[in-house]
Amino acid sequence: MSHRVVIVGGGFGGLEAARTLKDAPVQVTVIDRRNFHLFQPLLYQVATGGLSPANIAAPLRAILKRQKNTGVLLGEVTGIDTARRDVHTPEGPVPYDSLIVATGVRHQYFGHPEWEQFAPGLKTIEDATAIRRRVLMAFEAAERETDPDAVRAWLTFVVIGGGPTGVEMAGAIAEIARFTLRGNFRRIDPTQARVVLVERLDRVLPSYPAGLSRSAQRSLEEFGVELHLKRSVLDIAADRVTLSHADDETATDTIPTHTVVWAAGVQGSPLGRQLAEATGAELDRFGRVIVNPDLTLPGHPEIFVIGDLANFGHQTGEPLPGVAQVAIQQGRYAARLIRGRLKGETSAAAPKPFRYTDLGSMATIGRAAAVADLRFVRLTGFLGWLSWLFVHLMRLVYFQNRILVFAQWAWSYFTRNRAARLITGYAEQPEGLEVEPAAPVTAAVERERVA
Amino acid sequence: MSHRVVIVGGGFGGLEAARTLKDAPVQVTVIDRRNFHLFQPLLYQVATGGLSPANIAAPLRAILKRQKNTGVLLGEVTGIDTARRDVHTPEGPVPYDSLIVATGVRHQYFGHPEWEQFAPGLKTIEDATAIRRRVLMAFEAAERETDPDAVRAWLTFVVIGGGPTGVEMAGAIAEIARFTLRGNFRRIDPTQARVVLVERLDRVLPSYPAGLSRSAQRSLEEFGVELHLKRSVLDIAADRVTLSHADDETATDTIPTHTVVWAAGVQGSPLGRQLAEATGAELDRFGRVIVNPDLTLPGHPEIFVIGDLANFGHQTGEPLPGVAQVAIQQGRYAARLIRGRLKGETSAAAPKPFRYTDLGSMATIGRAAAVADLRFVRLTGFLGWLSWLFVHLMRLVYFQNRILVFAQWAWSYFTRNRAARLITGYAEQPEGLEVEPAAPVTAAVERERVA
Numbered sequence: 049m050s051h052r053v054v055i056v057g058g059g060f061g062g063l064e065a066a067r068t069l070k071d072a073p074v075q076v077t078v079i080d081r082r083n084f085h086l087f088q089p090l091l092y093q094v095a096t097g098g099l100s101p102a103n104i105a106a107p108l109r110a111i112l113k114r115q116k117n118t119g120v121l122l123g124e125v126t127g128i129d130t131a132r133r134d135v136h137t138p139e140g141p142v143p144y145d146s147l148i149v150a151t152g153v154r155h156q157y158f159g160h161p162e163w164e165q166f167a168p169g170l171k172t173i174e175d176a177t178a179i180r181r182r183v184l185m186a187f188e189a190a191e192r193e194t195d196p197d198a199v200r201a202w203l204t205f206v207v208i209g210g211g212p213t214g215v216e217m218a219g220a221i222a223e224i225a226r227f228t229l230r231g232n233f234r235r236i237d238p239t240q241a242r243v244v245l246v247e248r249l250d251r252v253l254p255s256y257p258a259g260l261s262r263s264a265q266r267s268l269e270e271f272g273v274e275l276h277l278k279r280s281v282l283d284i285a286a287d288r289v290t291l292s293h294a295d296d297e298t299a300t301d302t303i304p305t306h307t308v309v310w311a312a313g314v315q316g317s318p319l320g321r322q323l324a325e326a327t328g329a330e331l332d333r334f335g336r337v338i339v340n341p342d343l344t345l346p347g348h349p350e351i352f353v354i355g356d357l358a359n360f361g362h363q364t365g366e367p368l369p370g371v372a373q374v375a376i377q378q379g380r381y382a383a384r385l386i387r388g389r390l391k392g393e394t395s396a397a398a399p400k401p402f403r404y405t406d407l408g409s410m411a412t413i414g415r416a417a418a419v420a421d422l423r424f425v426r427l428t429g430f431l432g433w434l435s436w437l438f439v440h441l442m443r444l445v446y447f448q449n450r451i452l453v454f455a456q457w458a459w460s461y462f463t464r465n466r467a468a469r470l471i472t473g474y475a476e477q478p479e480g481l482e483v484e485p486a487a488p489v490t491a492a493v494e495r496e497r498v499a
Numbered sequence: 500m501s502h503r504v505v506i507v508g509g510g511f512g513g514l515e516a517a518r519t520l521k522d523a524p525v526q527v528t529v530i531d532r533r534n535f536h537l538f539q540p541l542l543y544q545v546a547t548g549g550l551s552p553a554n555i556a557a558p559l560r561a562i563l564k565r566q567k568n569t570g571v572l573l574g575e576v577t578g579i580d581t582a583r584r585d586v587h588t589p590e591g592p593v594p595y596d597s598l599i600v601a602t603g604v605r606h607q608y609f610g611h612p613e614w615e616q617f618a619p620g621l622k623t624i625e626d627a628t629a630i631r632r633r634v635l636m637a638f639e640a641a642e643r644e645t646d647p648d649a650v651r652a653w654l655t656f657v658v659i660g661g662g663p664t665g666v667e668m669a670g671a672i673a674e675i676a677r678f679t680l681r682g683n684f685r686r687i688d689p690t691q692a693r694v695v696l697v698e699r700l701d702r703v704l705p706s707y708p709a710g711l712s713r714s715a716q717r718s719l720e721e722f723g724v725e726l727h728l729k730r731s732v733l734d735i736a737a738d739r740v741t742l743s744h745a746d747d748e749t750a751t752d753t754i755p756t757h758t759v760v761w762a763a764g765v766q767g768s769p770l771g772r773q774l775a776e777a778t779g780a781e782l783d784r785f786g787r788v789i790v791n792p793d794l795t796l797p798g799h800p801e802i803f804v805i806g807d808l809a810n811f812g813h814q815t816g817e818p819l820p821g822v823a824q825v826a827i828q829q830g831r832y833a834a835r836l837i838r839g840r841l842k843g844e845t846s847a848a849a850p851k852p853f854r855y856t857d858l859g860s861m862a863t864i865g866r867a868a869a870v871a872d873l874r875f876v877r878l879t880g881f882l883g884w885l886s887w888l889f890v891h892l893m894r895l896v897y898f899q900n901r902i903l904v905f906a907q908w909a910w911s912y913f914t915r916n917r918a919a920r921l922i923t924g925y926a927e928q929p930e931g932l933e934v935e936p937a938a939p940v941t942a943a944v945e946r947e948r949v950a
Contacts, residue, residue, distance in 0.1 A: 102551050107683075109683040114682075122643075192590050231565075
């Protein structure tokens with residue numbers, strides 16, 4: 049009976065682990081509640097009509113089709129019995145010899161879960177389509193309004209959080225308003241829409257080099273985005289957002305709006321807490337699992353936690369950033385460690401610890417302008433943007449439709465076309481916008497490292 | 500104050516009417532509860548992973564962007580006051596001088612509305628994504644089952660109705676099972692799926708020439724589809740379909756299945772009944788409005804009913820078929836009649852009656868095989884299929900992404916790729932599959948005429 053490896057989560061980390069175990073003398077089961085792998089770095093493009101969900105997702109079964117030692121189980125993991133070594137699913141327990149947990153993070157509202165209904169976050173395709181619906185419906189509502197203040201409120205969009213997602217979203221909404229919807233309405237002028245980006249600290253992209261922050265701020269301002277720095281959120285309601293000012297406790301602003309996007313914080317998936325309780329591992333304040341230098345849990349060399357869910361502080365003292373490259377490298381490391389153990393090369397006692405190789409970062413800032421900091425060379429402008437495009441297309445490695453996506457981007461780049469912004473579905477307001485491909489040309493900062 | 504034309508419904512008929520009124524001295528308002536025009540003849544491609552919704556839909560605002568005398572109102576028409584001459588919407592009444600009603604038809608269950616939950620029909624994008632979800636989830640469920648009978652039931656697909664939609668759906672499901680999903684599973688063999696097509700009469704496509712029926716049946720059998728002719732449905736439940744036999748009252752079959760598609764009947768939209776009650780116009784048994792030779796209603800020369808909702812029997816004695824070409828020609832006629840009246844050319848009393856010009860019909864039957872009956876010439880095989888493709892691409896006239904759709908079709912034709920069959924959404928079971936472009940190469944019969 050061959051060694052059973054169960055991988056929970058089919059994201060960048062889990063999928064890389066599974067692929068690294070190709071042809072190994074193991075039996076791999078990838079469990080995910082979704083039937084597809086999602087290219088999350090481009091999710092904001094779906095949320096803003098840049099791409100269709102199908103462009104940035106690929107079915108796990110198709111990706112792993114030819115990997116005969118690997119099966120896919122569609123289902124939600126409800127718990128893990130670390131003593132009996134099996135994973136609980138609605139279809140019954142799945143036993144493992146080695147376990148890799150890569151279930152990532154969700155957004156959190158800093159103790160205000162009631163804000164979620166007014167300010168959806170952006171982690172899943174459902175989040176993305178919900179945000180698309182809200183943004184497009186806001187323009188429709190404004191067109192129907194007659195009271196100028198009401199129109200103004202419908203044409204005001206507030207993005208909370210100046211990290212990569214927030215910067216991308218704000219820039220994309222501004223571009224939709226200024227270019228995509230121009231001339232589409234008879235009463236309102238969508239180009240008059242107000243896009244507000246709120247950041248608690250004194251610059252956007254605080255986790256990035258100051259140079260990138262400056263370029264991003266410049267381009268956001270060119271896009272007409274209002275930057276509200278050193279502000280944090282006091283309250284979010286159906287018709288307004290209330291902000292505080294970092295330097296002046298008494299100064300609060302209230303912005304009338306019906307469309308708020310949350311890009312301000314994440315927390316580890318619930319499975320992390322369960323694992324911690326079962327194994328005595330520690331969680332950080334974001335609910336991420338603090339892992340050993342070999343990505344395993346204390347006293348459980350057979351359990352690996354990788355990707356966004358893992359807090360790995362053994363390299364710099366700081367936890368590694370929640371980016372795809374970290375997850376990919378960790379998935380590869382965990383899989384190789386398991387192979388090594390089976391070959392008897394690696395002693396479970398003292399394996400070579402995981403090291404993250406940082407390959408530099410890059411950012412697209414507006415249409416056909418980008419900054420690529422590859423450490424050895426710094427590309428800017430159109431050249432940087434082309435390299436951004438190239439890197440992303442190469443990254444869509446699992447996607448049979450890479451050429452199509454490129455054609456769509458090229459097409460959209462010249463036409464600024466986001467044509468099929470369909471409002472579909474039957475929610476309290478129409479939901480699930482299908483949106484046409486467009487170029488990834490909004491103020492966008494790539495949150496991951498160059499492969 | 501210019502003449503106000505209100506068009507209810509942005510389908511083929513309504514949109515053609517609006518475009519024919521371009522530059523006319525009128526003020527046009529197109530009201531639709533959806534923000535997009537749908538290319539319905541290819542909807543089965545969305546339901547079966549051939550195309551993404553965005554490929555066959557285009558926003559009404561984008562289509563009518565440059566038509567300055569025309570506005571779009573997103574909303575549901577709740578009623579029509581034919582005396583005061585205004586249309587009721589949730590945003591208040593919209594007054595008209597001329598009214599064009601083109602709200603089409605929905606499917607009906609012959610007095611068994613309870614069947615709908617088990618057997619969705621195919622009229623909207625939501626219908627299409629719901630059917631995709633059910634079909635793909637059935638394979639997932641089968642993979643998880645152990646009992647052979649249960650697996651068999653999950654791998655059995657029943658399509659009710661042998662018209663164009665039914666033939667297209669059955670062929671497409673068979674192709675997904677035999678080609679798209681081959682090798683994707685570890686326990687089940689999707690190519691063993693059983694696809695059943697049920698038709699009440701003695702041949703599929705009863706409304707088409709017998710030659711087309713024969714070709715369609717031949718290709719369906721090549722695809723491994725089981726034809727059950729001269730059968731009608733007695734009952735549909737969550738786990739089975741019960742059929743009667745036309746020739747033998749006592750013979751009933753019960754087919755264990757969890758996946759049923761309804762393609763058996765349509766009825767006029769509710770607005771038709773309201774109009775009939777308000778104006779005294781008559782409805783046929785399908786709830787379609789019986790119209791005057793000039794498409795107006797008795798005593799109401801200012802109200803036109805066109806497209807699938809209209810029953811126009813003045814040409815052949817039979818109602819014209821519910822196909823796009825009829826709707827398009829009627830929309831053009833109604834708009835020209837309104838223009839003529841304004842110019843004083845046409846007397847509302849005795850206008851030249853509407854005549855439908857039948858341009859022949861065509862059918863795609865399987866991959867790269869088709870029959871085109873253009874009356875003057877009959878094309879078959881690959882040539883016929885190319886002409887089918889050509890006609891459809893030319894028909895996607897409002898769609899900026901025509902070239903992309905072609906690229907996707909070409910790509911898919913050679914790869915049989917339906918790669919991004921994503922299961923998304925949060926219904927009782929996952930919903931809203933995003934599916935990757937594929938060639939329109941399933942046993943498919945075009946329900947409309949060649950432009």
